[in-house]
Amino acid sequence: MARTVIPFGPQHPVLPEPVHLDLVVEDEKVIEARPSIGFVHRGLEKLAETKDFIEFVYVAERICGICSFIHGQTYCQAIETIMNIAVPPRAVYLRTVWGELSRLHSHLLWLGLMADGMGFENLFMHTWRVREKILAIIEATTGGRVIFGSCKVGGVRRDIDAAAITRILGELNEIEKDMRGLTKILLDDNSVKARLCGVGVLTRAQAHDLGCVGPMMRASGIAQDMRQLGYAAFNEIKVEPITRTEGDSYARCAVRCGELFQSLDIIRQAFAKIPDGPVEVKVTGNPTGETITRTEQPRGEVVYHLKATGTKFLQRFRVRTPTFANLPAMLQVLPGCDLADVPMIILTIDPCISCTER
Amino acid sequence: MAYFEMTKLALKWAMTKPATSQYPFVPRQPVAGSRGRLVFTKDNCIYCNVCAKKCPTDALVVNRKEKKWIIDQLRCITCGYCVEVCPKKSLSMDTGHDRVAVTRDHEIH
Ligand code: SF4
Ligand code: SF4
Numbered sequence: 301m302a303r304t305v306i307p308f309g310p311q312h313p314v315l316p317e318p319v320h321l322d323l324v325v326e327d328e329k330v331i332e333a334r335p336s337i338g339f340v341h342r343g344l345e346k347l348a349e350t351k352d353f354i355e356f357v358y359v360a361e362r363i364c365g366i367c368s369f370i371h372g373q374t375y376c377q378a379i380e381t382i383m384n385i386a387v388p389p390r391a392v393y394l395r396t397v398w399g400e401l402s403r404l405h406s407h408l409l410w411l412g413l414m415a416d417g418m419g420f421e422n423l424f425m426h427t428w429r430v431r432e433k434i435l436a437i438i439e440a441t442t443g444g445r446v447i448f449g450s451c452k453v454g455g456v457r458r459d460i461d462a463a464a465i466t467r468i469l470g471e472l473n474e475i476e477k478d479m480r481g482l483t484k485i486l487l488d489d490n491s492v493k494a495r496l497c498g499v500g501v502l503t504r505a506q507a508h509d510l511g512c513v514g515p516m517m518r519a520s521g522i523a524q525d526m527r528q529l530g531y532a533a534f535n536e537i538k539v540e541p542i543t544r545t546e547g548d549s550y551a552r553c554a555v556r557c558g559e560l561f562q563s564l565d566i567i568r569q570a571f572a573k574i575p576d577g578p579v580e581v582k583v584t585g586n587p588t589g590e591t592i593t594r595t596e597q598p599r600g601e602v603v604y605h606l607k608a609t610g611t612k613f614l615q616r617f618r619v620r621t622p623t624f625a626n627l628p629a630m631l632q633v634l635p636g637c638d639l640a641d642v643p644m645i646i647l648t649i650d651p652c653i654s655c656t657e658r
Numbered sequence: 659m660a661y662f663e664m665t666k667l668a669l670k671w672a673m674t675k676p677a678t679s680q681y682p683f684v685p686r687q688p689v690a691g692s693r694g695r696l697v698f699t700k701d702n703c704i705y706c707n708v709c710a711k712k713c714p715t716d717a718l719v720v721n722r723k724e725k726k727w728i729i730d731q732l733r734c735i736t737c738g739y740c741v742e743v744c745p746k747k748s749l750s751m752d753t754g755h756d757r758v759a760v761t762r763d764h765e766i767h
Contacts, residue, residue, distance in 0.1 A: 355714040358737050422668055429677045436689070443693040443751070449737050457742075458691070485663045 303331065306639070310339050314417040314643040317653035321646075325639055333634040333642075335627065341657040348617035353379060353587060353608065354453055356617075363619060364655040365446055366409060367597040369402040371619075372451040377531060378593040378606045379453045388581060389533075391455035393574040396533040398438070398448055398456075399595075400563040400570075405434045405446075406598035407556045407563075408479075410650045411486060414553065417647045418495045423485060430478045437468055455580025465571050476564055483557040487550075496550035500633040500645035503547055510629045513622045514600020515559065516649055518543045519551035526596035537569045549648040556650075586612050597622050599650050621655040688753035693736045695752045698727055698767050702748035709740035709749060719764070727767045731759030 304325050310318030318339040324332040347359055360375035361368045373395050380387055412427035435445045441460050442450040450457045460468070486492055502512070507520035517524060518541055525541040527534045542558035544551035587608035594603050600622030607616040626649045633645055671677075679686070688694070705725055710718040717733035718740065720726070741749045 351714065355712065355739070358714045358735070358739070362735075420664075422664060426667060426671075432677070439689045439692050441691075443691050443738065447735075449693065457738075481663070481667065485667070489663065 302326075308642060312643070314413075314647060315651075316413060317651065319646075319651060319653050321634075321642075323634075323639065323642065328639050330634050330637050330639060330642060333631050335631060337627075337653065337657060339657070340654045342654075344658045345617050345619065348614040350613065352612045353614055354583070354612075356614070357452060358449070361447055361449065361451070363621070363658055364597075364652055366406045366652060367402060367599065367602075367655070368446060369398050369448045369451065370595055370597050370602070372448070373399060373532070374593055374595045374602055374604050375606075376451050376453050377595070378591050378604045379587055379608075381591045381593060382587040382589040382606065382608055383453075383583070383585070385454055385581060385583060387455055388578045389575045390459070390577045391579045393533045393570050394456045394458075394460060394579065395451060396537065396570045397460070397567050397574075398442065398450060399532065400566045401434060401438055402448070403563045403598045404475075404560060405431050405438065407560050408434065410556060410598075410647075411482070411553070414644075414647050415486070417643050418492070420492070423482070426478075427482055430475060430482065433471060433475050433478075437471060440464070441468070452580065454583040455578070457580070459579050465574075469568065469571060472564055472567065476561070479560055479564075483560065487554055487557060493550065495644060496553060496648075497546075497548060499549045499641050500637060500648060501546070501548045502629055502633050504545070506632060507547065507629060510632060511625055512600075512629045513625045514597070514650075515552055515555040516600065516626045516629060519555045520547035521545040526594050526601045529594065531593075531595055533570055533573075536573060537566055539566065549644055552648040586610050587614075599623055599652055599655075600625065619658060621652065621658070623649070623652045623656045626651075627656070682756075685756065688755075690753065692753045692755070693738050693751050694754045695757055696729065696734055696736060696738075696740070697750050697752045698729070699748045699750070700727070700767055702746040703727060704746055706745060708743050708745060712743045713740055728764045729767075730762065730764050732762055734759075 306323045306325055308321040308323050309315050310320045320336045322334040323330050344359055357372050357375055361372035363371045408427050408431035412424045415423035439445045442448040502520050504521040507517045507522055521543055523541040523543045525539055527539040542555050544554050588610040590607040592605050594601055603620040605618040609615045630649045705720050705722040707720045710720045715733045715735055717730045719728040738751055741751055
């Protein structure tokens with residue numbers, strides 16, 4: 301049968317960010333997918349050599365526009381490890397709360413994009429309506445909507461007072477009610493199921509061998525979450541990874557829906573346990589040493605490698621982002637699928653291309 | 659199995675006030691503590707250059723001789739770092755997001 305090559309991207313209605321695939325198709329079946337990336341490479345790693353390590357947290361936060369806070373947090377944690385800085389417990393809890401708020405808004409954004417991708421416009425609008433409430437909490441507590449700017453080396457820039465905590469907890473109850481309704485539609489609706497079940501199946505063995513991370517891996521049955529490492533306040537707040545075993549697009553969607561409620565639970569626990577005290581310590585001197593830090597982004601595990609030689613500029617700054625780790629698995633599941641399912645499969649890995657290309 | 663869940667939600671919202679507002683005809687209510695726009699107050703400034711040195715995007719230039727504080731609004735990412743480091747508190751953050759920078763021309767104060 302004749303083969304045709306269909307270019308997919310870098311501009312495509314379902315793609316929020318540019319990635320290009322050459323899809324080799326036979327009739328409607330995809331035989332092979334050849335990727336090319338690099339459209340939004342910004343050279344942020346190189347920038348570490350010319351920006352002072354305290355200022356660099358602003359750059360680290362801008363690696364990604366969606367998981368921005370956790371990038372900043374991971375960077376700060378890495379510097380704090382090198383410099384042996386003990387961050388005040390209150391700051392650690394605040395970081396945990398903001399990290400989970402960022403996961404909530406990222407997952408809601410993704411659920412909306414996925415609904416949009418399958419033509420469910422109404423659900424898309426409603427998911428983003430709920431996301432807007434999370435963004436309002438974030439703006440009121442940090443000053444930014446998606447780029448929080450509240451994390452700094454040695455602690456955090458802002459505190460959340462008791463009155464605000466009570467207000468936020470009340471708003472979270474409302475948000476939970478909204479999310480229960482939306483996830484019910486997403487997970488129980490027949491047309492959604494018809495579009496997602498059995499599409500883009502990644503087996504447990506494949507997920508393991510290809511080094512998947514985050515919801516992509518957990519949907520294939522591997523119970524691993526970097527929050528189990530106990531960074532930030534996660535040594536006092538226990539996290540049980542949410543897993544599914546099917547490994548298809550529906551399972552990835554279900555894992556993310558489950559994580560929405562898990563994040564709400566973590567925020568409530570953190571607010572219940574948050575100790576009083578200062579939110580930052582003074583940082584003096586320059587870092588010397590090398591470290592690897594791992595945290596859980598909404599899209600999976602992120603790895604930071606930092607090397608400092610005692611000057612105010614880092615010698616090496618390297619980031620392995622979750623989408624980068626999930627791309628091989630995406631290319632693995634594309635062959636054999638229908639051309640019409642390609643957008644869904646690409647969306648269900650929750651691709652963040654600007655992260656990947658830095 | 660869910661039947662007509664979306665229909666119920668859609669009907670409810672068909673009879674509710676929209677969640678969106680008619681921006682720009684209805685201005686957005688400012689959020690306290692939001693980082694909207696950088697404001698410079700000339701009176702206190704001692705032209706020490708600290709803000710320009712610390713700015714992560716090099717958006718500021720301070721000319722001590724001519725007593726000029728210059729900003730490239732398109733470069734400023736409203737991170738607020740300059741506000742934090744200014745020794746004379748002559749910088750502050752306004753909560754409004756309504757003013758948009760459209761030109762590379764430097765704003766000279
Ligand atoms: S840091 Fe403050 S006082 Fe110094 S030049 Fe900047 S605005 Fe003026
Ligand atoms: S707010 Fe940030 S980017 Fe803007 S001038 Fe101040 S330091 Fe520079």
